[in-house]
Amino acid sequence: MPELPDVEIYKQYFDATSLHKTIDRVRVNNARVLREVTAAELSRSLKGHTFRSTRRHGKYLLIEVDSGSWLILHFGMTGYLKYFKEMADELEHVRVLWSFTNGFHLAFVCQRMLGEVGLTEDAEGFIKAKNLGPDAAALNLADFKEIVRGKRGAIKSFLMNQKYLAGVGNVYSDEILFQSGIHPQAKVNELTEAQIKKVYQNMLKVFDVAVKSRADPGQFPDDFLLPQRHKEGRCPRFHGPLEHRKVSGRTAYFCPHCQTGD
């Protein structure tokens, strides 16, 4: 479930392992994950170059090559990065592998192949073309209120819509709404100003806590929903059973006692 906090951790991992190392070889095991680029083009653009910097926009990781182009990674549902030295590790589901001249390798691992690897000359242009809203973690309250204005649907669907704000997915939208005491099916246009502010503040709080916890639910605070987000889960505050139902085709988990506004 790589959402904004998970991708932020991947960014930190990439920065710590793969920046400024000369790329010796690019191996594409499954061209299906490539977007608007062929394996040959990818190899030609990266071989002999280094990665200069990274930025994250929503769930996308954009990596600047020293040539000025950008490698784009999206992790789908099951994607992650793995940096290692021994090829004998026999890592499964490696779709693309970058080998550096220092003998280390960076793998784009993606079991369900819903992830994407792309290349662009223009990072801003890519974000525009993808129709992505502003990064959810870099949004101020005034802009958040502006985006909310005129929307009518369920708050959970709103938060997950990457066109409005980029980075929130199914799992973290549940946490944000739990922290805010708001039902996932509450209508955006029926929320008070105070509730909208609360959602915004909790969104930033949840991101902050999640990144500090290395996006590992096992390390989340006791009053967080995520570790309880399963069929037998109980509300960490009220201790009653959690409810789950489909909201815009996604499974929403919530506490029917603590979260109101249905």
Added chain:
DNA sequence: AGTACCACCTGACGGC
């Protein structure tokens, strides 16, 4: 504008 539903994709799991 919003929602419902489908497809992509793989592996885990429960039922029989």
Added chain:
DNA sequence: TGCCGTCAGGTGGTAC
């Protein structure tokens, strides 16, 4: 044992 349906959830497309 092994087959089958269902589910997980990010994205994108279509129909209403």
